[in-house]
Amino acid sequence: MTSDSKKTFLPCSRCNIATIQTVLCVADSDVEYMDADGHSGIEPATYTLFRCDGCTRISIYIHSAFNNPQSEFGEQAFPKTLNDIRGAPTTVQQAYFQAKYIKNTSQVAYAILARRVLDAIAQDKCPGERNLAQALQTLAIRGEIPSFLADAMKHIxxxxxxxxxxxxxxINGIHVEMIDSFLEILITHLYVAPAALQEFKLFLGIAKENESDIQ
Ligand SMILES: [Zn+2]
Structure with a gap:
């Protein structure tokens, strides 16, 4: 790294503390995409490799015509994060991202906020249940989550x-990483995958936008 390496204001998603990162490399390449008619194409893209000035870890951003033109570096591509949880209500999204935000700062706070993600899910899916344990059990009985996820949720x-x-x-970092993994699996199972399936069926022309039953 040279002394004149470019530094930029960019909050680090890995340590969530530092806000200055050093640009190590910028390279022009492309991204592949698929349009609504199923035709694939290639769009020019710029890849930027950063090193956080705080934790020294690496991130990669990709910028192309698919990104907001106001964003200088586009979106983070590595490390990959679950930053699109469409299908989930705002309460679940807020709880999830609040937990994510604190993950690398406080392990105790993360464990508590991860439980609040379950609370938000329970209020969304089982608003009538008297407590979280009962709500998780109801989700499993209804078949909305498989038994292994119900077990993981109980431990969280x-x-x-x-x-x-x-x-x-x-509490240590392994606990945090495992909770994070299972929360991502749970949210994908309950919200992201069903929304993706609905979109898939729309493209196949076999479902209306609001249809939710799987025949
Ligand atoms: Zn960092």
Missing amino acids: RLFGNAAAHDAAFP
């Missing part, structure tokens, strides 16, 4: 409870 709930009430409760 208990882990969040312990983090909130026991100051000595041990």
Whole structure:
């Protein structure tokens, strides 16, 4: 790295602390896309490799005609994040991204906020249930989540409870990463995949926009 490497204001999604990153490399290439008629194409794109001045870790952004022209570097492509959870209500999205935001800053706070993601999901899917444990059980009984996800959710709930009430409760980075993985699987299962399926069926011409039943 040379002393005149460009530095830019760009919050780091990996440590969520530093806001200055150094541009290590800029390269022109392309991105592949598929239009609404199913025809594939290639669009010129610029790839930018950053190193965070705080945690020193690497990120890659891609900018093309598909990105907001006001954004200088486009969107983060690496590390990949679940930044599109369409299909989920605003309450679930807010809870999820609040947990994500704190993930690399406080493991205890993350465990507590991860439990709040479950609360938001429970209020969305089972608004009549008296508590989170009952709501998760109802989701499993209804077949809306498979048993292994119900089991994972139970552990996230208990882990969040312990983090909130026991100051000595041990939490490490592995716990956080595993909770993060299972939350992503859960949200994909409940919201992202059904929305994608609906879109898929629209493209296949076999469903109306508001149809939700799978025959
Ligand atoms: Zn960083």
